[in-house]
Amino acid sequence: MHVHSEALIKELAFKAQECRMQVMQMVHAAQTGHIGGAFSVAEILTTLYFHHLRIDPKNPDWADRDRLLFSKGHACAMLYAVLANRGFFPVEELSTFRCLNSRLQGHPDRLKLPGIEISAGPLGHGVAIGAGMALALRMGGKPSSQSAPSSRASRARVYTVLGDGEINAGVIWEGALVASKYRLGNLTAILDYNGIQQTGATADVLSTEPIADKWESFGWHVQEIHGHNVREILEALDRADEVHARPSIIIARTTKGKGVSRFEYDHRWHGAPPDDTQFAEALDELKTGMAI
Amino acid sequence: MKKLGSMRLAYGQALVELGASNPDIVALSADVSNSDHSFMFEDAFPDRFFNVGIAEQALVDVAAGLAYAGKVPFANTFAFLFATRALEMVRTHLCYGRANVKLMAAYSGLSDSFDGPTHHSITDLAIMRSLPEMTVIVPSDPISLKALLVQAAALDGPVYFRLNRNEVPILFDDSYSPQIGKAETLRNGTDVSLIGTGIMVNRCLEAAEILASQNIDARVIEVHTLKPLDRECIALAAKETGAFVTAEEHSVIGGLGGAVAEVVAEVCPVPVMRVGISDQFTETGSYFQLLDKYGMAVENIVDAAKKAFSTKK
Numbered sequence: 001m002h003v004h005s006e007a008l009i010k011e012l013a014f015k016a017q018e019c020r021m022q023v024m025q026m027v028h029a030a031q032t033g034h035i036g037g038a039f040s041v042a043e044i045l046t047t048l049y050f051h052h053l054r055i056d057p058k059n060p061d062w063a064d065r066d067r068l069l070f071s072k073g074h075a076c077a078m079l080y081a082v083l084a085n086r087g088f089f090p091v092e093e094l095s096t097f098r099c100l101n102s103r104l105q106g107h108p109d110r111l112k113l114p115g116i117e118i119s120a121g122p123l124g125h126g127v128a129i130g131a132g133m134a135l136a137l138r139m140g141g142k143p144s145s146q147s148a149p150s151s152r153a154s155r156a157r158v159y160t161v162l163g164d165g166e167i168n169a170g171v172i173w174e175g176a177l178v179a180s181k182y183r184l185g186n187l188t189a190i191l192d193y194n195g196i197q198q199t200g201a202t203a204d205v206l207s208t209e210p211i212a213d214k215w216e217s218f219g220w221h222v223q224e225i226h227g228h229n230v231r232e233i234l235e236a237l238d239r240a241d242e243v244h245a246r247p248s249i250i251i252a253r254t255t256k257g258k259g260v261s262r263f264e265y266d267h268r269w270h271g272a273p274p275d276d277t278q279f280a281e282a283l284d285e286l287k288t289g290m291a292i
Numbered sequence: 293m294k295k296l297g298s299m300r301l302a303y304g305q306a307l308v309e310l311g312a313s314n315p316d317i318v319a320l321s322a323d324v325s326n327s328d329h330s331f332m333f334e335d336a337f338p339d340r341f342f343n344v345g346i347a348e349q350a351l352v353d354v355a356a357g358l359a360y361a362g363k364v365p366f367a368n369t370f371a372f373l374f375a376t377r378a379l380e381m382v383r384t385h386l387c388y389g390r391a392n393v394k395l396m397a398a399y400s401g402l403s404d405s406f407d408g409p410t411h412h413s414i415t416d417l418a419i420m421r422s423l424p425e426m427t428v429i430v431p432s433d434p435i436s437l438k439a440l441l442v443q444a445a446a447l448d449g450p451v452y453f454r455l456n457r458n459e460v461p462i463l464f465d466d467s468y469s470p471q472i473g474k475a476e477t478l479r480n481g482t483d484v485s486l487i488g489t490g491i492m493v494n495r496c497l498e499a500a501e502i503l504a505s506q507n508i509d510a511r512v513i514e515v516h517t518l519k520p521l522d523r524e525c526i527a528l529a530a531k532e533t534g535a536f537v538t539a540e541e542h543s544v545i546g547g548l549g550g551a552v553a554e555v556v557a558e559v560c561p562v563p564v565m566r567v568g569i570s571d572q573f574t575e576t577g578s579y580f581q582l583l584d585k586y587g588m589a590v591e592n593i594v595d596a597a598k599k600a601f602s603t604k605k
Contacts, residue, residue, distance in 0.1 A: 063362075067361075109388075110360075110389050111389070111390060117360070118356075118360070118385065118389060119384060119385065119388050119389040121384070122380055122384050125353050125384070125385065128349070128353030128354050128357070129353045129354070129356050129357040129360070129385065130357060131350075131353075131354050131357060132354035132355060132356060132357020132358040132359075132360070132361070132365075133357040133358070133360055133361045135342065135354070135357070135358060136318075136357065136358045136360075136361030136362060137361055139339075139340075139363070171347075171349040171350055171353060171381070174344075174345075174347035174349060174350035175350050175353060175354070177347070177350075178342075178344050178345070178347070178350050178354055181344075181345075
């Protein structure tokens with residue numbers, strides 16, 4: 001297990017907060033987009049992209065890269081902010097979010113924007129597609145069918161970020177069984193468990209509890225953490241990498257709309273944009289949060 | 293009578309040959325490999341075969357993941373399951389996300405005849421044809437299956453490849469060299485064009501013989517690629533023969549008949565009669581009897597041809 005410095009943890013937490021502010025600006029400017037699920041996944045994405053993933057923003061198609069499949073595609077404003085800050089495309093482009101002619105589509109398009117591994121939006125695909133990628137990489141992955149075959153297994157790992165409402169979908173559980181059958185130790189899911197989906201609490205809409213037991217019974221290695229605690233995210237990712245004979249899931253308990261009290265725990269901010277006053281107040285609160 | 297050949301056996305053999313020629317080819321099944329004969333690939337390349345269980349949505353998503361990481365997956369299950377149960381996966385990840393996955397659509401049309409209407413696939417061509425980026429192929433005999441499968445494997449992009457469960461008449465020999473996207477004119481004629489796909493190509497040829505005995509000179513065109521459709525061949529036939537019959541083992545809505553009518557309406561309006569299943573579900577029965585009962589008999593083509601011929605200007 002790596003020892004992670006306080007400086008690293010502070011830096012990643014700061015980046016998450018910075019990205020929240022950018023998302024705020026993107027959604028306010030576009031007057032459309034999903035804030036709640038973007039804010040809950042901020043620390044998870046910054047920790048992955050700014051520290052854990054083996055990626056090269058200058059060479060986004062590098063065959064041996066780790067893959068992150070952002071399955072909860074509606075929260076892509078946060079993914080875009082993180083990718084831009086990580087150098088996959090210019091930060092200035094964030095202002096084109098959800099505009100005509102933009103590469104920053106309403107839901108991610110893998111063919112338009114560098115760093116996007118799957119086109120997502122319709123929910124439920126990350127686990128099964130991730131299983132396919134993990135299988136291919138274990139067999140010996142490579143970038144295209146045109147190049148020479150490779151016989152060695154890639155050391156690349158596959159990560160998929162899921163929403164808790166998303167796992168209502170049946171194909172999530174089909175994919176979970178397949179990943180388990182093929183003992184895909186190179187596949188890790190991170191569940192952004194913010195407890196709220198579009199019309200209410202996940203416990204009321206369609207409960208998936210007992211959540212840890214479910215994944216364990218499907219043959220997965222399960223960890224439960226606080227999803228806004230960067231140290232816990234870092235350590236859980238390290239532990240998941242050490243699991244070799246079965247897939248891993250990190251159940252990250254998070255807060256929908258984290259960082260802005262008006263948005264927190266409120267399903268009405270799943271897909272609603274803020275007005276000018278709400279926007280100004282939210283930015284103030286986020287700035288205050290950064291100073292801490 | 294033409295000799296019959298097994299489409300399933302031809303498919304299994306062709307898939308094994310492809311597997312031997314390209315180590316990136318992998319095969320997946322939703323637990324029906326002994327039905328569609330993809331078990332032959334499993335026997336030859338057990339490390340490159342994945343049975344995901346009776347989970348067709350995962351079948352397509354897992355195949356997409358394999359493709360995104362550089363493999364050339366051949367996904368196998370029944371045609372109607374790709375076209376209906378797993379359709380969102382096909383649309384979002386194979387077409388919109390452009391995954392190089394080949395959907396091997398077994399038991400298509402009425403060919404799983406005794407399993408009945410739940411297993412018949414009579415709307416798949418309309419559904420698949422409407423998806424951007426998709427290539428849609430329907431071979432008509434074991435020879436064309438093998439030739440087109442090799443090209444489908446080499447094509448970089450999603451392919452929906454219809455497979456027939458049964459023994460079908462052998463139409464071609466080794467001199468036949470179809471090209472994806474090109475229609476084949478199998479018989480020249482000037483009075484009417486009979487445009488067939490799959491098993492109906494043979495019935496079009498038989499209908500043309502009967503029409504010849506009645507002094508109607510029918511052209512016969514095989515459309516093995518419904519998408520992209522060979523617009524030039526269709527337009528030329530419209531100009532030269534002035535009347536069309538389309539024949540398909542599918543609903544008359546949105547399949548070959550729809551595709552041909554769309555082209556003809558734009559480039560050279562001529563009468564188009566559609567032979568296929570009228571807008572209804574089918575029933576259980578033997579294959580050839582079902583084809584006859586549901587409007588796909590040779591006589592149906594002959595009658596439609598006479599009607600089209602008599603209404604042309």
